[in-house]
Amino acid sequence: MLHIVVCVKQVPDSREIRIDPKTNTLIRQGVPAIVNYFDLNGLEEALSLKDRFGARVTVVSMGPPSADKALKQCVSMGADEGVLVSDRAFAGADTLATSYVIALTVQKVEEVWGPVDMVFCGKQTLDGDTGQVGPGVACRLDLEQLTYVEKIEQLDEKRREIVVHRHLEDGIERVKAKLPVLMTAVAELNKPRRASLPGVLRAAEYKPIVWTTNDFANLDRAQIGLKGSPTIVGKTWVPEQKKIDTQMIGLDKGIESAATDLIGQLFSTELPAKLGWA
Amino acid sequence: MADAHFNAIVVGAGPAGSAAALTMAEAGLKVALIERGEFPGAKNVFGGVLYRKQIEDLIPEFWKEAPLERAIVEQRMWLLGNDSVAKFGHRNERYLDPPNCWTGLRVKFDQWFAGKAEKAGALPIYETVVTELIRENGRVVGVRTDREDGDLRADVVIVADGVNSLLGKALGAHQEWMPDQVSLAVKEMIALPKEKIQDRFNLEGDEGCTIEFIGQTAGMAGLGFLYTNQDTLSLGVGVMVSDLKKHHIKPYEVLDSIKQHPMIRRLIQGGEVKEYSGHLIPEGGFDALPPLSGDGWMLVGDAAQMVNAVHREGTNLAMLSGRLAGLTAIKAHQQGSFSAGMLKSYDDTIRASIVFKDLKKYRGMHSLMRDVDSELLFNKLPQALNDAVYQMLLVDGVTKKEKQKSAIKLLRSVAGGNMDLLRLGLKGWRAMNG
Ligand SMILES: Cc1cc2nc3c(=O)[nH]c(=O)nc-3n(C[C@H](O)[C@H](O)[C@H](O)COP(=O)(O)OP(=O)(O)OC[C@H]3O[C@@H](n4cnc5c(N)ncnc54)[C@H](O)[C@@H]3O)c2cc1C
Ligand SMILES: Cc1cc2nc3c(=O)[nH]c(=O)nc-3n(C[C@H](O)[C@H](O)[C@H](O)COP(=O)(O)OP(=O)(O)OC[C@H]3O[C@@H](n4cnc5c(N)ncnc54)[C@H](O)[C@@H]3O)c2cc1C
Numbered sequence: 001m002l003h004i005v006v007c008v009k010q011v012p013d014s015r016e017i018r019i020d021p022k023t024n025t026l027i028r029q030g031v032p033a034i035v036n037y038f039d040l041n042g043l044e045e046a047l048s049l050k051d052r053f054g055a056r057v058t059v060v061s062m063g064p065p066s067a068d069k070a071l072k073q074c075v076s077m078g079a080d081e082g083v084l085v086s087d088r089a090f091a092g093a094d095t096l097a098t099s100y101v102i103a104l105t106v107q108k109v110e111e112v113w114g115p116v117d118m119v120f121c122g123k124q125t126l127d128g129d130t131g132q133v134g135p136g137v138a139c140r141l142d143l144e145q146l147t148y149v150e151k152i153e154q155l156d157e158k159r160r161e162i163v164v165h166r167h168l169e170d171g172i173e174r175v176k177a178k179l180p181v182l183m184t185a186v187a188e189l190n191k192p193r194r195a196s197l198p199g200v201l202r203a204a205e206y207k208p209i210v211w212t213t214n215d216f217a218n219l220d221r222a223q224i225g226l227k228g229s230p231t232i233v234g235k236t237w238v239p240e241q242k243k244i245d246t247q248m249i250g251l252d253k254g255i256e257s258a259a260t261d262l263i264g265q266l267f268s269t270e271l272p273a274k275l276g277w278a
Numbered sequence: 279m280a281d282a283h284f285n286a287i288v289v290g291a292g293p294a295g296s297a298a299a300l301t302m303a304e305a306g307l308k309v310a311l312i313e314r315g316e317f318p319g320a321k322n323v324f325g326g327v328l329y330r331k332q333i334e335d336l337i338p339e340f341w342k343e344a345p346l347e348r349a350i351v352e353q354r355m356w357l358l359g360n361d362s363v364a365k366f367g368h369r370n371e372r373y374l375d376p377p378n379c380w381t382g383l384r385v386k387f388d389q390w391f392a393g394k395a396e397k398a399g400a401l402p403i404y405e406t407v408v409t410e411l412i413r414e415n416g417r418v419v420g421v422r423t424d425r426e427d428g429d430l431r432a433d434v435v436i437v438a439d440g441v442n443s444l445l446g447k448a449l450g451a452h453q454e455w456m457p458d459q460v461s462l463a464v465k466e467m468i469a470l471p472k473e474k475i476q477d478r479f480n481l482e483g484d485e486g487c488t489i490e491f492i493g494q495t496a497g498m499a500g501l502g503f504l505y506t507n508q509d510t511l512s513l514g515v516g517v518m519v520s521d522l523k524k525h526h527i528k529p530y531e532v533l534d535s536i537k538q539h540p541m542i543r544r545l546i547q548g549g550e551v552k553e554y555s556g557h558l559i560p561e562g563g564f565d566a567l568p569p570l571s572g573d574g575w576m577l578v579g580d581a582a583q584m585v586n587a588v589h590r591e592g593t594n595l596a597m598l599s600g601r602l603a604g605l606t607a608i609k610a611h612q613q614g615s616f617s618a619g620m621l622k623s624y625d626d627t628i629r630a631s632i633v634f635k636d637l638k639k640y641r642g643m644h645s646l647m648r649d650v651d652s653e654l655l656f657n658k659l660p661q662a663l664n665d666a667v668y669q670m671l672l673v674d675g676v677t678k679k680e681k682q683k684s685a686i687k688l689l690r691s692v693a694g695g696n697m698d699l700l701r702l703g704l705k706g707w708r709a710m711n712g
Contacts, residue, residue, distance in 0.1 A: 196426035197406070201282055201310075204401045 002055035002157070003113060004046040005106055006079065006120045007137070008039035010063050010070040014126040035070045038122025040192040041185040045152065046120055047078045048190065053157060056080050058113060060105045062090055062098060068208045076195035076203030083109065087212040092226035095128070099136025100223045104216050106141060117160075119182040123148055131184070138182035146181055150188040284310045284432040286607050287421055288400075289408045289445060291318035291392040294579025294596035295438030300336055300391075301604025303398035307611055310430060311392065311400045312423065314407040319388025323465060323557035325503050325512060325590060327488060328382040332594040336601060337394060341377060345386035347507040348486025349377035352479075356541070358493035358502075359664030363541045374485070381486050381505045381512070403430075411435060411445055411575070418449075418574035434616045435575045436603050438596075441558045443581035451577055452568035457520035458648045459562035459583075461500070464529040465514030468549035472509045478545055479506050490590070493660035494539055495532050497653040498525055502536055503590070504545065511546060513537070516559050521652050529556065559592070560585045564641040564712070570628055571621040576603040584633050588640050588710070595633045602627045641712030646705055654693070654702075662692040 012031040046057045059074040061067050062085040071082030085105050093101065110116050119141075121134030131147075138145035150167040153174070166173040167186045195203070213219055222228060249258050266272065286302050288295045291313035299311040315321050327350065333340050351374055354367035373379075396402050403423075412420040412429060420431035437445045441460065446452055479487045491502040498521035505512040515533050522529060536542055560566065560583040567584070570577050578584075579596030586595060606624040610616045628634050647655075666685035670678075693699035 194425065197403070197423055197428040197430060198282075200403050200406065200425065201401065204403065 002049060002053055002118070003110075003116050004049065004055050004057050004118045004120065005109055005116050006039065006043045006046050006057060006059045006074070007102055007122075007133070008043065008059055008061045008070055008074060009036045009122070009125050009128075010034070010061065010067040011036045011125055011127045033066065033069065035073055036122050036125045038124065038185050038187065039120075041187055041189045042120030042122055042183070043074055043077060043079065044190045044192040045149075045183075045185060046118070047193065049118075049152075049155065050078065053155065056113060058083065058109050060085065060102065060109065062086070062093070062101050062105070064091075065210075068210075071208040072203045072206055073195075075206045075208075076199040077193055078195075078199060081113070082206070082208040084208045084210045085212075086210055089213050089221065089225050092229060093224065094229035094231035095130050095132035095136055096230060097224050097228035099133050099140060100220075100228065102133065102137045103140035104219065105211070106137065108211065108216065115180075117179045117181075118162075119143065119180070121182065121184045123184045123186045134182060134184040141182070144177040144179075144181040146175060146177055146183045148186050149183045150186050152189075282430070284308045284401075284430065285611055286310075286434050286436060287312060287430060287432040288436045288438055289421060290438035290440060290579075290581070291315075291395075291402075291404070292322060292388060292438060292440055292579060292596065293391065293593040294581070294600040295436065296388070296392040296395045297332075297336055297597040297600030298436045298438060298578060298604040298607075299395035299400040299600075300398055301601050302607050303395055303400040305604075305608045305611075306399075307608065309395075309400040310403055310432065311395055312403045312406050312408055312421065312430075313392070314405070316405055317389050318392035318404070319384045319386065322384040322388055323463075323555045324384055324593065325465070325505055325514065326382060326384065326593065327379050327505065327590065328387065329379045329591065329594040330377060332597040332601075333391075336597065341380070345390050346380040346382050348381050348481070348484050349374060350379045350381065350488055351481075351485045352487040354487065354489045356489055356491040356493075357660040357663055358491050358539060358541065359661045360494075361540055362664045362668065363491075364660075364664050364667050369487075381488070381507050383507065408439070408445065411437075411448060416573060418572070433574070434607050434610065434621070436578060436600075436607070437575060437581050438578045438600060439581050441560050441580040441583075443577075446568065446577055446581045449572065449575060449577075451570075451572075452566070452583075455558075455560070455562065455566075457523055458518060459560065459566050459644070460519050461516040461559040461561050461587075462519050462522060462529050462556065463514055463516035463559055464533050464554070464556045465512055466533065466551050467507075467553040468511045468513055468546050469509060469552045470511060470546070470549040474548070475506050475509065475511065481506065484508075491542075492656060494536055495656055496525060496527055496535070497657040498522065498527070498532070499647050499652040499656055500532065501587075501590075504542065510552065511549060513542070513546060518561065518647065518652070519558075520648075530554075559587065561587050561644065561647070563587070563644045564634075564637040565644060567634075567637065570625045571603075571606075571618065573618040573621075574616050576606065576621055576624050578603045584637070586636050586640065588643060589636075591636070595636075598631060599628060599633055602631065639712050640710060642705070642709030646709040650702065650705070658692045659689075662688050 010033045013034045016031045049055050050057055057079045058081045059079045060083045065086055068084050071084055075082050124131035146164050148167045149164045151165040154163040160179040163176045249261055251258055285307040287310045288299045289312050291311050299309050303309045352369035357364040407424045408421045409424055410422045411418050412422055418435050422429050439445050486506045489504040498517050500515055500517035502515040517529050560580055562583050578599040584595040584599055585592040603624050610620045666688055670681055690696055690699050693702055
């Protein structure tokens with residue numbers, strides 16, 4: 001049976017994020033935590049492979065104890081097991097240290113539940129936004145690396161081959177690769193499912209497995225947490241908002257007329273052509 | 279169908295539902311708490327003031343950990359005239375230790391309160407809408423939800439789905455509310471620095487104050503409120519739906535004009551509106567109480583119209599009814615029967631409680647509001663009272679006796695004559711002492 005690992009990160013809900021105008025940093029306090037959008041696309045793909053071929057889906061996340069909520073959500077959608085890698089010593093990690101710990105975690109997942117055929121990551125996170133962790137994990141584990149996957153065209157279990165479409169700026173790249181692979185998911189890949197009621201019930205009682213530094217035999221403490229993170233943030237700033245011309249359309253002629261008006265204006269721009277609507 | 283079987287399903291994680299779930303879970307019952315919001319409180323709206331007594335009965339000394347805003351030391355009642363106000367109020371240091379009530383925000387409070395039920399063992403099922411009750415042979419045996427494989431069964435379903443209670447209506451427990459049985463309230467959260475709030479309302483530290491006001495609601499039956507939170511104010515107004523229909527006025531228009539009133543304007547000046555919301559308030563009172571239980575079900579909180587509008591008590595009655603329903607379910611579980619006859623003892627405990635007795639006391643309020651011209655009660659009278667006080671305090675060479683005479687004359691003419699003024703007074707008294 002296929003064994004798929006999905007890496008998820010709990011991030012502050014970007015819809016609710018505000019920036020402190022004085023310090024120019026994110027105000028994280030009081031912002032609800034959600035599963036990074038693209039990671040849910042990764043999970044959905046793993047689950048639909050599970051539906052089609054049968055698979056074991058293990059979700060892993062590095063984060064604070066409160067990230068167990070993210071793992072429970074994944075279990076409610078259909079993941080078999082959720083592992084939370086959590087320890088004060090992991091805190092303050094940059095992408096180098098994060099990919100190190102995630103790679104070790106995938107190895108340990110293999111030790112516990114058997115060889116891994118695929119690893120899914122999101123293309124990037126809503127908060128850190130670097131898109132480096134996926135490729136970092138692939139390098140460290142020496143996996144074939146398929147980034148920005150928008151479609152899995154074919155999976156041949158016997159020949160252990162996969163054909164995917166990569167979403168690039170100037171087109172789509174069709175790639176064939178040998179398992180095991182690491183894929184990073186884009187939003188176009190699928191629409192994450194809503195958990196069924198039995199799923200929600202299972203998740204409500206589910207306790208994610210927690211691994212701390214003590215659970216990793218060959219952990220190099222110099223490579224984790226703040227100590228293992230050479231990234232230095234020189235400066236952060238908020239880009240100036242571009243001034244956009246705003247025009248108010250009155251409702252005096254009724255909603256329908258306003259809507260027609262809006263559509264007319266929209267189609268007089270280049271946007272529909274760019275989006276392939278026109 | 280989920281194969282799990284529960285002792286009880288609670289629909290709605292508002293104050294009523296969470297109180298019921300907490301009570302039952304603490305006694306070891308297997309409880310599912312279903313809420314349509316992303317989390318409990320996500321979209322819930324109230325004024326609002328939370329009272330100590332009924333929460334304390336569930337969670338001793340909860341105020342040491344619960345997310346509360348300010349402990350209310352002063353309550354003011356304002357009668358607004360056009361450009362004036364006549365005030366009553368009471369402030370007392372004894373309201374501080376222990377506090378009598380607090381302002382609170384539902385987003386935080388409901389989440390915390392439901393969390394207590396979760397910790398006691400109730401299973402949270404959120405972002406899930408109960409679409410209907412499952413009935414077999416006239417008996418409620420579970421609920422259907424909007425999720426895949428979404429049926430869930432239980433010995434008893436506690437319906438705590440709020441004022442609009444679609445499930446209560448489906449049970450035939452009550453009909454669609456009449457427009458004179460509900461108010462539509464709108465509310466704004468206005469952010470202001472802490473120090474400004476403390477200065478403007480004469481408060482220290484975590485002390486808080488509430489203001490309710492009558493008048494200036496365009497001649498419609500309505501009540502306004504302005505409450506102090508830590509660094510926001512809650513300003514709102516609730517207006518009887520039948521009057522809104524009659525006058526073709528939208529509630530936010532009333533709120534907008536109240537914000538311009540000289541007595542309100544200065545209190546909210548410089549504040550930033552952070553949030554806008556609306557919600558119904560049940561106002562039918564005693565005579566609108568539906569049957570409270572049946573075969574396999576009980577109805578609690580707003581879903582049963584348990585609001586004492588005169589004292590703006592709703593959350594506390596919701597929690598009390600939730601707890602009493604929970605206790606009944608525990609007893610039923612011990613005796614192994616959830617029949618209509620067994621659950622009837624919930625009705626009996628409600629009858630013996632303040633829910634029933636307080637609503638009974640104000641039984642006449644609803645018909646008073648329905649029968650007496652709103653324009654008279656909510657505009658002419660408050661205005662006349664303001665004018666009368668103005669004249670009494672104005673030193674203009676007119677004798678006090680003359681002033682008193684013309685003040686009484688003014689009130690009498692507004693009410694439509696001596697007898698009508700007397701009758702109105704009596705009606706009012708009876709309405710408050712049903
Ligand atoms: C300039 C800068 C400053 C930062 N400052 C801070 C800070 O002050 N405090 C702070 O807490 N963080 C900070 N971070 C964030 C932190 O370094 C990153 O969140 C973390 O290293 C992961 O990188 P990323 O979020 O860019 O993930 P990406 O590389 O964008 O993530 C890609 C994918 O990798 C996987 N993944 C990423 N992280 C995890 C994880 N933890 N567990 C499981 N899977 C994962 C997910 O599938 C994700 O979709 C900062 C990042 C940058 C770039
Ligand atoms: C403007 C305003 C001011 C108020 N001020 C005060 C005050 O100061 N003090 C006071 O004590 N009371 C006040 N009240 C009254 C008080 O808010 C209510 O009495 C109280 O909230 C009732 O609690 P409840 O649990 O019965 O219902 P609700 O609080 O309405 O909770 C019902 C819950 O059920 C959920 N739900 C509904 N249908 C479904 C479904 N089909 N499936 C799943 N979930 C569902 C809802 O999302 C909600 O969380 C005020 C009300 C309003 C509108």
